[in-house]
Structures are given as structure tokens and as C-alpha cells.
Amino acid sequence: MTIEELYRIGALYRDQLATFRAQIQLCGSGTCRSAGAEELQRAFETACEEAGVRAEIRVVMTGCMGLCGSGPLVRIEPGDTMYVHVSPQDAPRIVRDHVLENSPVTEQRLPDDNTFYGRQTPVVLEHMGRIDPESIEDYIAHGGYEALAKAVTYQTPESIILEIRHAGLRGRGGGGYATGLKWDIVRRGSAEQKYVVCNADEGDPGAFMDRAMLEGNPHSILEGMAIAGYAVGATQGFVSVRGEYPLAVQRMRRAIAEAERKQLLGNRIFDSGFSFRVDLRMGAGAFVCGEETALLRSIEGKRGQPAPRPPYPSHAGLWEKPTVVNNVETFANVAPIIRRGARWFGEIGTARSKGTKVFALAGRVRNTGLIEVPMGTTLREVIFDIGGGISGDGTFKAVQTGGPSGGCIPEQHLDIPVDYESLAQAGSIMGSGGIIVMDNSSCMVDIASYFMEFCRTESCGKCVPCRVGTVQMSRILERIKCGRATEQDMETLEELCVMVKDTSLCGLGQAAPNPVISALHFFRPEFERHYRDHVCDAGICRFDDPEHGVEPAHEKGEGAHA
Amino acid sequence: MSVLKSLATVWLSGCTGCHMSLLDCDETLLALPGKARIVYSPLADIKVFPENVDITLVEGAVATDADAALLHRVRKHTETLVAFGDCAVSGNITAMRNGLPNTAVLSRGYGAVGLEMGTVPEDGIPVLNETVLPVHRLVDVDVFLPSCPPSPAMICYVLDELLAGRTPQLNREQMRHG
Amino acid sequence: MHEIRTLSIDGQMISASADATILEAAREHGISIPTLCHLDGLSDVGACRLCLVEIEGQNRLQPACVTRVEEHMVVRTTSARLKKYRRMLLELLFSEGNHVCAVCVANRNCELQNLAADAGMDHVRFDYLHPACTTDATHDRFVLDHNRCILCARCVRVCDEIEAASTLAVAGRGSQSWIVSDLQDSWGDARSCTSCGKCLLVCPTGSLFEKGHTSTDPERKEDFLRYIVNANRRKG
């Protein structure tokens, strides 16, 4: 493969696309598939056939189109017209009226003035929902792998790292560590063997950014990984995909195979001296494997338990070798930066948080889905403009960011800009990008307890404060929920929050108390009403059930019953 | 003239080992009436726990409804409550039945002393709580005196300090469970 | 020739080899830091968190057992906060298992019990969880009592790193973790076990003990590991 060949493949595919009279693109995300996208695809193919235009119309399943709550979604090109909640019965009419007669169907059509798409700035999602994720040619036709070609042909590893540093790209997994800096440490490592790892073991409940990107544009991730490999001197990459996402696994496996076949991965990429391979590893359901040292252990085939840092993976990672570990979205930002330059990227976002952020918007909000906005956009814009406000007839209560490591932000902080520092100041974190909107039907004690229970079951068990502290905090929260807690319990809970945060070995334990701390900070009266007055404003908690909250003896694992 | 502090000792669910250890204080015990009035104890024939007690040593864990009722009365009428020995402090051996269903505990207990297997008297015995708890899980405790049992020297030290109006400072050995 | 670092621990200026951990440097100079999962001669995992220390200029507490000394490092091994946390960690451990010292084979000779006494743990504020655990007495000579296990994994490491039998491992996860032999075989049926008994010698509690003994050997973990490690080093 040479650059010329790459261009030729792209041009050929674009020519081929131009022969179609129109395109019917169907959102093929896991969500829309569950909502009936595959049946819909067959309906459109049949409709085209019956209209006698099967060969002239391209019916294609793309990646996630974003507006998940309104799926199944269909886009008609040319014209960029979107249809929402499309059912198989709608297919013949859309084909006849819109595709053939060019008079768009009014029902189900997304209005042009919708704020959902209008307020977004797609960078990593630019081609998502528009290209066929199972076709490497489609990716190439949209400029794919040009950044890799440019990098390995014309640029030095140093200049690439400089570009990434100038762009100000920071880790999108939530930590916000400067990506260029991390790469530079690995590049300067003296080891002969180095690794690049893509952390696609997405586990935050309520987050699906990685899933959408893996399913919708896997090559953009591979291209970013390969560029990283070139920059740091690694020849082997691993992408660790969450095992609960079979479609993402399948699409990524296919993408790797296709890229190898096209020699975009493998030996001497673009006839340079650079060789790079990627292997896929399937996660096996442990949330803690989102923590990088735990992730590396699981790639090595071991129990995915975190290890003390330092040493950091950039010094001693996979098999003790220098290793770049970045999140899916971080890698997806790399090719756009190399293609369009650090300056372009730096103009998006805020002074300290450059670029855009992909969020998964869900919960009690009208427009749920996948969005991408410039850093610095306010939460209010995200929830009320893009999200269209609260769904149903509830009123806004809080927004949860950062998953089990984050916190709930109340109304008075909705105007803070979404960036690493501002969210931390408001007592939450950016996290990987889940945004869950809650209305008055949610009880904050219940939510705090929900997250603590999550951390309790996801604790790896290695260090004492996380393994036992989360159990004890969970029990106290459960007592508050059923009105059996005392002032002493509240004191103990707060002491445990601080202690578990300060003494736990890894990020999971250190952040496990965050949802409780934030709930106590903003919603303390709600806790007090629970344990003093036995009142739950949301009507979730039960105080009258004599059985509720009386826990049976603590069960242990298999060793207990053997 | 009533400058003597009042002292009570209480026996909840435990083996009386802590009280035995108290008796092992030997000649020190003989001096006790000069320092304190003993107002309630399983070693004395007093039926009702009195009011306005200065110091109460509580032996044993809370295992029955009767334990809980007595403990609440003790707390209400005691100035300084001492969790006396490991059962009071942690539940200890008494709490080893936690995790077993009460029916299993009762039928084993009553079966083992020669009654017909599984014949558990229904009246006249306190009702077992589902979970045996240490004293501090029900009421506030002022002084914890672990060990199984606390040594006579340790008991004497704690009593001397409390009767002198001081808070006992346990050393490392005295702090040991077991 | 070793590179030397100079640092301060609890106000005492000390020098240590550059590859020494804070724990090694401190102990060499008679400064004691409590540990539970650490044992000289075994790899360190930083799991029990008892050896956490404060390092000036760092927000996070660091485990002394795995943190290397650095030039001009200023370390504090005791502070009101550290004392409080250590006591809480021990309370958590006591609450997690069934640690009934009075009937334990390791009573008066137990690292957990001693550390609790050192920490002034006169009672445990957390709920005792009273897990329903079993005891594996199928081995001819040894007993594994899960009730008293604190999951420090010293037995797992000695079995793996010193005896190289790898009979024992940690299974499950979180609060549902337990020590397993082979494929969850009864210990007596675990064919990989060499019955060397090293796991008993390193167990800090009464979880692993020899049949027919009413108390554990007070010297059990002191010297044998250093002896083996040194002997192996001389051979290597």
C-alpha cells in the first residue's frame, strides 16, 4: 500500500457511491438494532425492489446517528433528511415519495430547525452514522488512513508528539492527562518492545460512547492507535473491548482483518520502516478493568486487579514494557488532529480543555443519545438545548456525570462549562462522558446507595478499604433508605467516605465515595428527612416494610459453602 | 455522708467468665465496699436495676429481648457504662451463632442437654434476637474493656480509675481482644 | 556500588540505597511501620494499606512497602490522620471475618490481633458481617479456616514464589473472594500441594494452622523465609 493507492481506493469508492441515485442510511447501532433496524433494512430493500430501483438506491447500515431515543433512525441522501421512529410500514412511502418523487414525507421527519444536531460540533463523530462501519473503503473514501499515511511518510515521531501536545489533547477516559506528554514518556523509554493499548472496556453504567464509536467507526480508532504506535515506537497494539458489546467486538475484529488485508496494519506500513499489529482482547465483565493497571493485567490473561502506581504503564506496562494506554475517544481524536493540524483543534474548546467531548445523554431527558460538543459548553445547553429538556412532566433535579466515580450536580450549577476543571470544582468529574439527567422522581439517597452498591459489587477485593469499606457504606446507606439509621451512622458514613477515598489502592476505590460525598453536599436535607422523619420526597424508599433493610447474614463466596 | 459511688454489674448473654475474673480480684475485692456501694449484680440478690447508678460493668452480648430491655434500662440509669469483656465489646463467642437460623441454635441447644430432640420450651425463656450484637450497637458505651476475660489486674485498674473519677487509659496489653 | 539517597523519616535524617523502599529504609533505622500483607522475602502487593505514609508535597498517601526512597524525600509515618486510618482499616478487617480471638489457635500470637492492640482498637464501630464461612480440614496435617482469612495472600505468594507449587490462589472477587486450592478442590485432594507447610508459617492470623496444635508457633514467620531466600540467592 502506498499513499497513491490509498487515494485511488478512496476515489474509486467515491465514484461508485456517485453512481447511486440516492442513499438510504439506517442507524445500525446496537440500540437501533434492538429497536428493529434490521427488519427496517429489509423493508427498505423490499420497497426499493418493488419500486424497481433496487440497483439505483444504496441501502446501507451505518453506525450510530446519535438521536437514540427516537430510533430507528433513517437518513436520506442527498439532502441530509432524517426520519425518526421509522417502522417497516413507513418504508414504501419514504421510498416512493421522498426518494423517487423528491417530496419528503412530513410525518416522522426530523424538523430542520431541531436543536439536537444544530448545536453539536462533530469531530470524532464526523463520519459516524454516515459511513458503513463494515467497509474500510468507505472510511478511506472519507479521508480515512490519510493521517496515518502522512504521519509515517512525512513526519517524525517527535513531530507527531509535538503536534498532539500543541493541540492540547487530554485523555478522554476521564483522567484528563495530557496525551502528548504520555506518548513522549513512552517514546523516550529505552525498551525495545513497547505497546499501545486502547481501553475500550467501557463500564460506567449509563455511558455508551465507546460502544457507539467501536460499532460505528472502528477504523478511526485503529488509525489513531497506529499513529500512536509510530510516535512511541511500538509495534504491537491491543484493543480491549467490553465483552458485553458483541457487535462492537465483531465490527472491531472485522476492521482489524480488513486493515491487515489492505496492509494498513502489519509490516512496513505505507512502505515505511514502521510495522504495527493490533490484537483484540475481549473484556470479561469486570468494571475495574477500566483502571489501566487492571486492564493491562487482564490483557496478560490474569485477574484484572489494579497494582500500585508508580510504576506507571508509560514506564512499566504490559509485561513490564513501556505502554501507552488511551481511551477510545482519545485515539479517535488523533487522526483528525494530524490531518487538520493542532491549530485547528486548539481553536475548539476552552483554554485548558481543547477540542470536543462526546457525551452519552440519557435519563429523564427528551432527546437521549450520543452527542459531541466543544469543551466549555454548559450543562444547561447540553440538557435543555440539545437534550430538549426534561421528558414527561417532571422537573429537573440533578445531572449525574462521571458514573460511579462522579457526582450529581444540582440546578444552581448548570451554567458551569463542561471541562475537566469546572466539573471537578462542582464536585463531580468529567469521567468518560455519561450524562444522566434526573428529575424529581429520583431520590438522591437512593442514587447514592445505587452507586455505592455498584462499587461494592465491582470492587476487585485486593485492598481492604475498598473491599470492606464499600460493604459498610452500602449497609449504612441501606439503613438510611429504610429509616433505620442513626446520627452515629451518618457520622460513620462520612468518616468512611474520607478514609476510603484517601486509602484505597486504585481509582475505583478512591472515587467510590464521590457519589455519596456529592449527594451529601448538595442534598443533605434529603438524607436528614430520611433518617429523622422517614420521608422520601421521591416516594422511592419504603419505611414501613419490616423485612426491608434487615439483611440476612453476609454471604461469602464459594469458599464459604464448599 | 454518701460520698461512695454506686457500682453495678450486669450479666447479659455471656459465660460469666468476666464476673469470675472480677471475683479473682481476691483481697482487692475486700476493699471494694469501702470505695463503692454495690447496688446491683448477679452476685447480689437485687431484683430490679436501680436508678442513678454511677458505674455499671456490663458483661455479655445482647442476644435476647430480655438483654436488650435490661441494657436500655441500664443505660438510662447509669452515668458511666463499661463494656466489660469481649462479648460486650464485640459479641465474641456469643455472636458465633450469627449466620445460623435461630431454630437450629435452639434445637441443638435443647437437644444436647438430654431433652427430646427439638423440644424447645415456648414460655418462660427470653426470645432470641436474630443477630447477637455488641453492647455499643444498642447504647452508647463510655469505656471499652476488651479481653476474654479481662484480667483481675485490669479490672482493678479500671475500677480504681473510675471510682477516683478518672477515665482509665488502657495500655497496649489491656487493649487486646481475646 | 549502590547509589545512596538521603531522606527524612519522622524528622530523622537517614540514608538508604536508591532501590530501597520507604519501609526497608525505615525499619533499618528502627522506625516501625505497621504492615500486614508485606513479608520480607515475598513480593509486595500494596493491598492492606496499613503502611500508608505521608510524603511531603504529595496529595496521596503512599504505601511504604512499594514506594522507593527519593532524594530529599520527607516522610511521616505517624500522624493523627494515619493513626485514625490504620485503626479504621483494622476495624474493617475485624468486621469482615469471624475473628473470635478467644477461641482462635493464634490467640496471643496473631499479627491482626497485635496490630489492633497497637492501634488502640478497643472496639469495632462497623457492622460485624458474620460471613458464613467453612473450614477445610481435608488435608492430612493442615487446616484452612476461611473464617479467619483476611485475604492478605501471603500464603498464595509463598506457595507460588518460594515453593513454586502454586496450589493456592485467590478466587472470586471483591468481598466474595476466597483462597482456593487447585480447581476449588478440597485441600486434601489438591494434587499440586507438596505439604511443605510454608503457607502456615506465613499466615498472619489463625486461618492456616497445623492439626493437633492448640496454639501457633510464635516464631513461625520470623526467619525461615529469609533463610530460603538467601540460600536461593547464593545458589543463583
Added chain:
Amino acid sequence: MEKKPTNGDSRHKLLDRALSRHQGRPEALIEVLHTAQDVFGYIPRDVLAYIAAALDIPKSRVFGVASYYPLFSLTPPASHTLTVCMGTACYVNGAAALLEEAKRACGCADGDEITEVRAAHCLGSCGRGPLLKVDQRTVVDADRDAVRREVAAFEEHSHDD
């Protein structure tokens, strides 16, 4: 050396293929366990022993890994699984009530032991919660009725058998 559990079973061929694809490298343990879970529906004890021997990993460590990860099951599965997503988005949309309903509805069916109810931490279709996973099929915008419908369908099925 552990013997192959049974002979001539095509499922073991798939397992052997996975083992040879990874050339018996110990780091392939999790990948091989995935294959075993896929082909057997769970990981039987003799398969664990076989994998341990093939990858030359101590048995205890294989068990440690297999029992660590929630996606691996060491016991045979029920004939149907009803999974309620308890991700945050589903939770704020009432997933807890669904889970309760699922347990209640399947409690009725307990006699045949055909259905296992599980709570998932997040299935990743948060835009259309609450989600219900019926064996491998995902139902979006689920409600109590959907739960009852699916459980009833299981029961009908089991009577057909």
C-alpha cells in the same frame, strides 16, 4: 497431563482451535475461557483442567481467573435468562421495579427452574431504557407488561417441549 474431557465432541474442536490459534500461550487464558464459555454455555470443571494443562498454567490460577470475571460461569446456565439492565439511565427510568417484577414473575415459574433473572450493570443502550435482555435479544423501552409477556412466553415454550 489432563485428558480431554470427552472425545469426538465438536465443541472440543472449537476449544482446540482457540488453543492452537493462541499457540498455547498463557496470556491467552481469558480468550480461551471466552471460547469455552461460548461453546459450552458455561465452563465445566474438566474443561478448566484441560485448559490449565494446555496453557501450562497452575490450576489454582486458572480457577482464580475464571471465578474473577462475571462473564464466566462455572455452573450450567438456566434454559432462559432474563436480564434487567440496572445501568444508571435505566435505573432512573424505573428499572428497579422491572427487576422486582421479573423476580416475581419468574418466582412463579421457579418450579421448572427454567428461567434465571439477572441484573446487568449496563447494556449500553441507555438512550432507550429501561432495557430487558431476553436470552440474547434486547427489548428497548421495557415496562412491567413487557416483563410479564416475556416470562409467559418462556413458560409456554417449556410446556411445548
